[in-house]
Amino acid sequence: MGVSIIELVCRSEKRKNLLVYLKDGPRNLAAIKKALDVTSTGVLPQIKLLKDNDILVQKDDEYELSIFGNIVVQKILPIFKLTNTLEKNPEYWFSRDISALPMQFMERLGYLGDSEVIEPDINSLFDPPQELIDHLLVSQHVIAITSYFHPYYAKHFIGLAKKGVEINLIFTNDVYERIAEDYGEDAEVFFGLDNTNVYIHEGDLPVVSMVCADGFFLLSLLNKKGIYDHNKLISTSEEAVSWGHDLFEYCYLESQKKE
Known part of the structure; x- marks a missing residue:
């Protein structure tokens, strides 16, 4: 040779x-x-x-x-x-803190190569990406991990659940209590639906948030300064959705179902 x-x-x-x-x-x-x-x-x-x-x-x-x-x-x-992932969105990846991700997910970052970075402008800093809204509206199954409270997600997930969409969520206890307090009766209905499952993760979650809808993936990570700057990674690739489902399963195994 x-x-x-x-x-x-x-x-x-x-x-x-x-x-x-x-x-x-x-x-x-x-x-x-x-x-x-x-x-x-x-x-x-x-x-x-x-x-x-x-x-x-x-x-x-x-x-x-x-x-x-x-x-x-x-x-x-x-x-x-992995090289393709880093070369496609270098400014995003080299500014992210991925240290909280389990090693098996760091090793599979190549699954996220076919992704797009969403950087909201100052006027839409707190609005979810339109791509996420569009996919949620036509999905029958949604899973999500979130370590922070976002009023849109809470309100929209409640609406989806009432329409019969199967929803599985992993929250920190703080997020769960905030939703229960702010949404009162709606939250009680949401948590009590047969098509809704809520799990509480006691430790630190490895991401700010992750959402998988039918054929759609969204990921939010802290930057290296430990700040959530609202930049998000989205994808419709099968590999990215698979990565998201596996991360949910990993966190699910360390969570307790809220009855």
Whole structure:
């Protein structure tokens, strides 16, 4: 093997994209060129290099990962995804405090690569993103984690629950008591509905807030100064929604259901 594996796989964007594409199965040259938007002269030298180093094999007119190549891609793919996440929104990620996130979720930040940062202007600082409102209105299942009180979320979740939407929430005890105090009878109705489950987390939650609706994900984190600056990350990717559901499950296991 003429070059190191890391150099071979990571130092060329074309090779990286080719390997990620081929992880789903064999492809011919025409499919590769179309999917990666490359020319024959641009991709054939990369294919040859990967074949020469036993990362790819050719069977008839199709190229696929070798057994060794498949192992390499499976191990390095999380790094590709993480790099993509950080490079897409560097100002956001390098200004966030992620120290409270459990390690398994830090390691899977690559799942959040296909996300958009929402930075509200001064006139809408306390308003939830319109994208969240739109998705909540058409969702049948909503889960959320929140460590702070937001009057919109409380009011809207109560309205959704009364319409029959299945809602599962994890609060700190302070947030729960604030909702119970401020919303009185509405809160009692909300907490008593069969389609609503509320869980109290006694310790510090790893995020400011996280919401997953049907096909939608929202995340809020403190910045490195320990301040909530209202910047939010949103996504409609399956991987981001999966990350959110797994984080909810993690916090759920450390919470007590409010009866």
